[in-house]
């Protein structure tokens with residue numbers, strides 16, 4: 001088969017991301033410790049995030065607003081304004097965290113750059129994703145960057161037609177089965193799952209075991225061999 005275009009997810013595929021959400025969530029639990037136990041906070045925060053995705057999209061801004069909404073809810077509107085201020089500060093700190101590439105990320109992208117069309121496909125806040133890409137030092141290795149509001153089969157159909165020769169001659173690599181792998185396979189392309197040890201609850205899905213266009217790698221180190229076998 002022909003493979004012309006390779007898409008990479010960014011967060012927790014090329015660089016660490018979820019760990020900063022977990023750290024902030026731990027701080028959130030400390031701030032609200034007088035109002036609710038951690039399990040209830042976690043459950044109400046996840047419910048708020050689920051409700052709010054359609055309004056705010058994916059990313060730190062929506063997460064911050066969901067924390068504020070949860071703080072108001074669990075405290076029955078008694079949370080002090082100073083605590084809201086702390087939550088907002090925690091959110092702003094997330095927007096400044098340093099970029100730490102995952103092992104093999106740079107080598108894997110370098111090995112394919114110039115030989116295939118490489119497209120970075122990521123959800124999240126526009127400014128934050130642009131900042132992280134700039135700080136990663138990987139920007140010049142990609143032919144295109146797409147910061148999208150969601151990752152559905154139609155998203156990949158459009159992106160791979162725009163930058164390559166269609167999803168059926170494309171491959172998407174990422175740590176989320178739900179966002180990176182399953183919708184790409186539904187669009188007719190290859191989906192390569194590279195799990196990360198921390199995955200947001202809303203990104204969980206079952207792997208399409210046995211599908212001829214599904215592959216799983218323990219890390220990005222094996223990617224160029226896999227691409228050579230397929231392409």
Ligand SMILES: [Mg+2]
Pocket residue numbers: 009010011012013174175176
């Ligand atoms: Mg990801």
